[in-house]
Amino acid sequence: MNEWLKKLLAQIKELWSKWTVAQRAILIGIVVVIIATLFAVTRISAKPSSVPLFNTAITDETARDRITLRLAEENVETQVSAAGVISVKDEATARRMRSILVREDLVPSSVDPWALFDIERWTITDFERNINLRRSITEVVKQHIESIDDVDSANVVITMPENALFVEDQNPVTASIVLYTKPGSDLIKNRKKIEGVQKIVLKAIEGLSADNVTISDSAGNILNDFEGMAEMDNVAVTDKEQKLIQKQEAVYRAKVLNALQQTFGNDRVRDLNIKIDMDMSKQxxxxxxxxxxxxxxxxxxxxxxxxxxxxxxxxxxxxxxxxxxxxxxNPEGPAGVEGQxxxxxxxxxxxxxxxxxxxxxxxxxxxxxxxSSEKRPSIDRVTVSVNIDGTWHKKYDENGKLVALNNGRLEREYIPVSDEDIAKATLLVQNAIGYDRSRGDAVSVVCIQFDRTKQFEEEDEAYFRQQQTRQTLIITGVGIAALLVAFVLFRVISREMERRRRLREEEILRRHQAERERALWEAEQQGLEVSMSVEERKRLALQENAISMAKEHPEDVALLIRTWLMEE
Structure with a gap:
C-alpha cells in the first residue's frame, strides 16, 4: 500500500512538473469547485426539514401577511412557498403557533380543521383515522366555543373509548373544557351562558351525556355543577329583588323630593326616608x-x-x-210468609x-x-318620613339696620312650619306615593330645626366684613376729599402770594425806573451831558422790553425778574 501511494505521488509530481502554468491553474480551480460543492451539499443535507403550519395554502395575501407578522413577533423563522404554504422549523413550534393564531383569531376561514382527512397515504391505519377524527372534532368544538363573545380561548379534551363487546363494559364518551374568559365577562356567574356552552358540546359530540361533561375556569372551579349553583341562583334572585326595591324607592324619593322642594325650597327639605316592603312571591x-x-x-x-x-x-x-x-x-211478602x-x-x-x-x-x-290570575311581586307597605325646616328672619332696628348681639353675631328669629302646612305636605306626600291605609302605609311629616350654625357664621362674617369695607371706603373718601381741599387751598394761597410778590417786584422796578428817568430829566434840565455806556444802553433796552412783556406775559416776566435779581 505504501509503495502504491509512493508511486501515485511520484506520478503526480512528474505530471505536475510537465504541466504548464495554465494547466496547473485549471486543476486547482477544479479542486476548489469540487470542495465547495461538497461543502454546500453537506450544509443543505444537515439543515433540518421544515414543517407546514397549515396543510392548506393561504392564498389571501393580507391574511398571510398578518400571520407572518405575528410569527415574527414570536421570533419564529418562517418560509413561504410560491403556492402560499407557510412552514416553520419543527412540529412543536407549529403546534404552539397554531394555538396562538387560533386564540387571536388570525386563522383564515379557508383553513379547515377537517383537512387532516384530505391527506391520502397508502400506509394510514384505522387507528390513525380515529385519532384524526378525534382531533378534528376537538378542533371544531374549540373553534365553536371560542366564537362566543365572552370566551377568549378554550382548551378542549375529548375522550372517545373503543367500542366494547358488551354494553356494560363500554366506557362513556367524556369531555373536559377549560374556559379563559375575557375581562369584564360574566360568563362564570351566568348560569344560562354556561348551559349554552354545555349544550354546544353535547350537540357536537355523539354519545356524550351531560354527566360526562366538565366545564371549569382557569382557577379550576367547576362551572357546570348546576346542583351546587342553586344557592348561587337564590343569591342572584335576592340581588335582583333588592335592586328592584331600591329602584322603586328611588322613583318615589325623586317624586316626593321634587314636589316638596318646589314648594318649600331645596334648602328646607333635605331629609327624606322611604321604605318599601314588597312581596316577591308568585301566586x-x-x-x-x-x-x-x-x-x-x-x-x-x-x-x-x-x-x-x-x-x-x-x-x-x-x-x-x-x-x-x-x-x-201495606205491602207484604209471599202468601203464608210474614212481612218484613x-x-x-x-x-x-x-x-x-x-x-x-x-x-x-x-x-x-x-x-x-x-x-284565573297570577299575582306578581306587589307592594305590601310604604313608609315615608320627611323633615321640613322652618324659616329664619333677621331682625332690624328702628333705623332699618340689622341687630347685632354682644357676641358679634346677628340676631335672628326662627319661625316653624305651621300645622296647616304640615297637614298639606302630608296630603301631598300621600298622593305622590299612592297612599293606601288598608295595607298599612305610613307618612310622617315633621318640622325639626336644622343646624345652621356654620351657615350663619359665614353669613355674619360676610356681613361684618362688608360693613368694615364700607367704613374703610368712607374714611378713605373723606381723607382724599380733605387732601383735595388742602391742595386747592394751597394752590390758591400760593397763587395769591405769587401775585403779591410779582406786584411788589413790579413796584420796585417801577420806582427804580422812575428814579432813573427823574435823574436823567434833572440832568437834562441842568444841561449836563449825559454819557451812557454800551452796557447801560443794553440794560435800558432790556428794561423796556421787560416792561412791554410784563404787560403781555406777566408770569414769564416775573420769573425773568426773579432770575435777574438773583444774579445781582
Missing amino acids: KIEAKEYSPIIIKPDNPDTPYDDSIIVESVTISSEEVHKEWKGTGY NPPVYSDMSNLYGVSTESGVKKNEVINERQV
Whole structure:
C-alpha cells in the first residue's frame, strides 16, 4: 500500500512538473469547485426539514401577511412557498403557533380543521383515522366555543373509548373544557351562558351525556355543577329583588323630593326616608265569582243612580200540586210468609188518609265568571318620613339696620312650619306615593330645626366684613376729599402770594425806573451831558422790553425778574 501511494505521488509530481502554468491553474480551480460543492451539499443535507403550519395554502395575501407578522413577533423563522404554504422549523413550534393564531383569531376561514382527512397515504391505519377524527372534532368544538363573545380561548379534551363487546363494559364518551374568559365577562356567574356552552358540546359530540361533561375556569372551579349553583341562583334572585326595591324607592324619593322642594325650597327639605316592603312571591289564584245581573246600567248624565240590578233572572219555572185520599197500603211478602215491613207501616195498614203536596220549581240564572290570575311581586307597605325646616328672619332696628348681639353675631328669629302646612305636605306626600291605609302605609311629616350654625357664621362674617369695607371706603373718601381741599387751598394761597410778590417786584422796578428817568430829566434840565455806556444802553433796552412783556406775559416776566435779581 505504501509503495502504491509512493508511486501515485511520484506520478503526480512528474505530471505536475510537465504541466504548464495554465494547466496547473485549471486543476486547482477544479479542486476548489469540487470542495465547495461538497461543502454546500453537506450544509443543505444537515439543515433540518421544515414543517407546514397549515396543510392548506393561504392564498389571501393580507391574511398571510398578518400571520407572518405575528410569527415574527414570536421570533419564529418562517418560509413561504410560491403556492402560499407557510412552514416553520419543527412540529412543536407549529403546534404552539397554531394555538396562538387560533386564540387571536388570525386563522383564515379557508383553513379547515377537517383537512387532516384530505391527506391520502397508502400506509394510514384505522387507528390513525380515529385519532384524526378525534382531533378534528376537538378542533371544531374549540373553534365553536371560542366564537362566543365572552370566551377568549378554550382548551378542549375529548375522550372517545373503543367500542366494547358488551354494553356494560363500554366506557362513556367524556369531555373536559377549560374556559379563559375575557375581562369584564360574566360568563362564570351566568348560569344560562354556561348551559349554552354545555349544550354546544353535547350537540357536537355523539354519545356524550351531560354527566360526562366538565366545564371549569382557569382557577379550576367547576362551572357546570348546576346542583351546587342553586344557592348561587337564590343569591342572584335576592340581588335582583333588592335592586328592584331600591329602584322603586328611588322613583318615589325623586317624586316626593321634587314636589316638596318646589314648594318649600331645596334648602328646607333635605331629609327624606322611604321604605318599601314588597312581596316577591308568585301566586296563581283560580276562583269562581258570582255577581248580580245588570238589567239597566247607570246613566252618568243623571245625578242619581238609575240602574236596575237583579239578583237573578228566571229562565223557566214548574209548579207541582199533588193530592191523595184513600186507604193505606201495606205491602207484604209471599202468601203464608210474614212481612218484613217496619211497625210504622204495619200500623198504617187499612187506615184512611189524605195527602196534599204542592211545590214550585224555578230555574234562576246569575252572572258566573271564572277568574284565573297570577299575582306578581306587589307592594305590601310604604313608609315615608320627611323633615321640613322652618324659616329664619333677621331682625332690624328702628333705623332699618340689622341687630347685632354682644357676641358679634346677628340676631335672628326662627319661625316653624305651621300645622296647616304640615297637614298639606302630608296630603301631598300621600298622593305622590299612592297612599293606601288598608295595607298599612305610613307618612310622617315633621318640622325639626336644622343646624345652621356654620351657615350663619359665614353669613355674619360676610356681613361684618362688608360693613368694615364700607367704613374703610368712607374714611378713605373723606381723607382724599380733605387732601383735595388742602391742595386747592394751597394752590390758591400760593397763587395769591405769587401775585403779591410779582406786584411788589413790579413796584420796585417801577420806582427804580422812575428814579432813573427823574435823574436823567434833572440832568437834562441842568444841561449836563449825559454819557451812557454800551452796557447801560443794553440794560435800558432790556428794561423796556421787560416792561412791554410784563404787560403781555406777566408770569414769564416775573420769573425773568426773579432770575435777574438773583444774579445781582
